[in-house]
Amino acid sequence: MLRRKKESDLSTEPTKNQLSRVLGLVDLISLGVGSTLGLGAYVLAGEVAVKFTGPAVVLSFAFAAVASALSGLCYAEFASRVPKAGSAYAFSYVGIGEIVAFLIGWDLILEYSIGCASIARALSGHIDKPFGHPMREYLKETFPMHVDFLAPYPDFFSFTSIIMLTFLIAWGMRESSFLNKIFTVVNLLTVITVVLTGLIKVDTYNWNIPKEDIPLDAKGGEGGFLPFGWSGVFVGAATCFYGFVGFDAIATTGEEAKRPTKDIPLAIVISLSIITLSYCSVAIILTLIWPYYKQDPEAPFPHIYQELGWQALEWIVTIGAVFALCTNMIGTLFPLPRILYSMASDGLLFHIFSKVDSKTKTPFWGTLICGTFAAILSSLFDLQQLMNMMSIGTLMAYSLVCICVLVLRYTNDDSEECKVRDNGRFRVSLMRLLSSSFNLPNSQITTKNTGRTSVKIILVYLIVAICFCSSVSIAQTEGKFNMITYAACSVSGVLLLVLCYSLSRQPQSTNRPTFHVPCVPFVPCLSVVLNIYLMTQLDTSTWIRFTVWLFIGLLIYLFYGLRNSVERLNQRRILDETYMKQIRYEIQVY
Numbered sequence: 001m002l003r004r005k006k007e008s009d010l011s012t013e014p015t016k017n018q019l020s021r022v023l024g025l026v027d028l029i030s031l032g033v034g035s036t037l038g039l040g041a042y043v044l045a046g047e048v049a050v051k052f053t054g055p056a057v058v059l060s061f062a063f064a065a066v067a068s069a070l071s072g073l074c075y076a077e078f079a080s081r082v083p084k085a086g087s088a089y090a091f092s093y094v095g096i097g098e099i100v101a102f103l104i105g106w107d108l109i110l111e112y113s114i115g116c117a118s119i120a121r122a123l124s125g126h127i128d129k130p131f132g133h134p135m136r137e138y139l140k141e142t143f144p145m146h147v148d149f150l151a152p153y154p155d156f157f158s159f160t161s162i163i164m165l166t167f168l169i170a171w172g173m174r175e176s177s178f179l180n181k182i183f184t185v186v187n188l189l190t191v192i193t194v195v196l197t198g199l200i201k202v203d204t205y206n207w208n209i210p211k212e213d214i215p216l217d218a219k220g221g222e223g224g225f226l227p228f229g230w231s232g233v234f235v236g237a238a239t240c241f242y243g244f245v246g247f248d249a250i251a252t253t254g255e256e257a258k259r260p261t262k263d264i265p266l267a268i269v270i271s272l273s274i275i276t277l278s279y280c281s282v283a284i285i286l287t288l289i290w291p292y293y294k295q296d297p298e299a300p301f302p303h304i305y306q307e308l309g310w311q312a313l314e315w316i317v318t319i320g321a322v323f324a325l326c327t328n329m330i331g332t333l334f335p336l337p338r339i340l341y342s343m344a345s346d347g348l349l350f351h352i353f354s355k356v357d358s359k360t361k362t363p364f365w366g367t368l369i370c371g372t373f374a375a376i377l378s379s380l381f382d383l384q385q386l387m388n389m390m391s392i393g394t395l396m397a398y399s400l401v402c403i404c405v406l407v408l409r410y411t412n413d414d415s416e417e418c419k420v421r422d423n424g425r426f427r428v429s430l431m432r433l434l435s436s437s438f439n440l441p442n443s444q445i446t447t448k449n450t451g452r453t454s455v456k457i458i459l460v461y462l463i464v465a466i467c468f469c470s471s472v473s474i475a476q477t478e479g480k481f482n483m484i485t486y487a488a489c490s491v492s493g494v495l496l497l498v499l500c501y502s503l504s505r506q507p508q509s510t511n512r513p514t515f516h517v518p519c520v521p522f523v524p525c526l527s528v529v530l531n532i533y534l535m536t537q538l539d540t541s542t543w544i545r546f547t548v549w550l551f552i553g554l555l556i557y558l559f560y561g562l563r564n565s566v567e568r569l570n571q572r573r574i575l576d577e578t579y580m581k582q583i584r585y586e587i588q589v590y
């Protein structure tokens with residue numbers, strides 16, 4: 001179950017089951033921006049400003065951006081190591097082992113299906129709203145559903161929209177990428193229009209409203225730039241973080257990008273920069289043109305435009321949001337079959353998902369099955385209950401990718417040293433010979449032993465990080481630190497620092513990809529803690545549902561994946577061959 005793929009096996013050489021390599025840098029960036037910059041751009045800033053931060057919402061976005069960028073860098077490093085479809089799944093197959101890879105793939109399936117379903121639902125709500133919700137009222141009356149976990153009515157609109165996009169994506173990579181580019185450009189143009197037109201109404205007073213000027217019935221805190229203090233900024237950052245969810249879609253295109261090892265890391269970094277710039281400028285403009293305590297948390301821009309009498313802009317924002325939702329939907333429908341494709345090609349999931357259609361060069365059937373699943377999910381289920389499962393899925397994948405970066409940096413799988421390990425007979429390795437000839441201290445080079453030590457440190461770090469984040473979040477819900485939580489936080493906090501430092505003293509592998517994360521182990525370590533902390537913020541029922549989903553996955557793995565794993569068959573074949581060689585050799589000697 002812990003068998004791993006070798007990095008060197010994952011070359012960019014064509015295999016028989018090929019997707020077509022048609023995506024250039026611009027396509028990848030537009031996929032990244034499109035799938036990330038969504039409704040959040042038009043809603044999050046207002047919501048966070050009025051609830052948690054006041055004008056300082058831009059700082060919350062900046063923190064959220066930094067937190068996402070930490071994971072983003074780890075994704076980028078991996079993408080340049082492993083040019084395969086499947087994102088976090090493919091990465092953990094190389095970094096950790098088959099069972100973890102399977103579970104993370106399984107978890108991504110959940111994340112993207114629920115993501116797609118909820119975006120489609122938001123889209124139908126958004127189109128219905130300007131007309132006074134005729135669709136909702138009609139369907140509620142004609143097809144009411146009174147079951148606890150189902151939606152109040154079947155949403156045919158979201159069903160049809162997902163099915164239509166599914167066909168488009170199954171149709172061909174070039175076509176869907178072209179459409180995605182257009183949608184993304186419209187989305188960005190809307191953001192630019194909102195920002196530029198807002199400049200006319202900018203009033204710096206709105207960033208510095210004294211407490212006396214705030215009406216008593218408004219929830220205005222202390223006034224000024226930080227009316228709810230720094231704690232508000234951090235709480236707001238946790239909400240803003242979800243605005244940055246989605247860029248990982250780029251990492252699923254490893255087999256469709258023209259130059260995956262170069263373009264994918266670059267696209268991740270560029271998309272994250274564009275997204276950060278967009279969110280921050282929207283947040284700045286929003287709070288500069290309108291007092292934070294008067295913002296409408298559900299539709300901040302239309303509300304302001306109504307007050308200002310700017311009707312045309314109100315429409316522009318509504319249309320922009322519809323386009324944003326469409327690209328978001330492509331951004332979730334696109335990776336889903338690619339992850340399944342990757343898992344099925346490795347033999348871990350049913351064969352049908354690994355079939356590439358000879359005409360369209362896409363995983364055609366996989367795409368249709370995924371689309372139908374998401375469409376059913378979106379039209380029938382109560383998505384409010386499922387939304388948090390999306391967050392848990394994303395955060396889990398982020399954390400694992402960071403851990404994989406750490407593991408690969410501190411073990412050198414493909415080096416001579418490991419060949420020695422695999423092939424116990426030769427004791428003297430090239431690396432050791434070299435090191436003794438140059439008189440390098442041995443501790444500068446990763447060996448089997450230092451690798452093992454590092455993996456142990458990473459494992460303990462992970463456990464301590466979970467304790468640390470849980471105690472912080474318990475203290476947070478109680479509203480104060482008591483003796484126990486205080487002790488737990490400080491002990492685990494200090495331990496985390498010590499572990500991180502001791503990991504940094506371990507030798508790192510010299511085998512670095514073209515793009516690599518700076519300041520290892522500190523960047524991935526910090527990112528792991530941040531992601532785990534955000535996971536502890538989710539409610540218990542989400543955790544229970546998530547565990548059930550993983551359990552189902554585990555059963556599929558045990559009864560199907562484990563037996564059909566291509567890696568297992570390969571390793572067995574190699575073992576058999578070595579065994580036969582050995583026997584032949586012994587017969588000769590005899």
Ligand SMILES: NC(=[NH2+])NCCC[C@H](N)C(=O)O
Pocket residue numbers: 035036037038039040041111112115116242243244245246328331332390
């Ligand atoms: N893969 C996903 N879960 N995508 C959803 C992206 C949501 C997007 N970040 C927003 O602010 O609206």
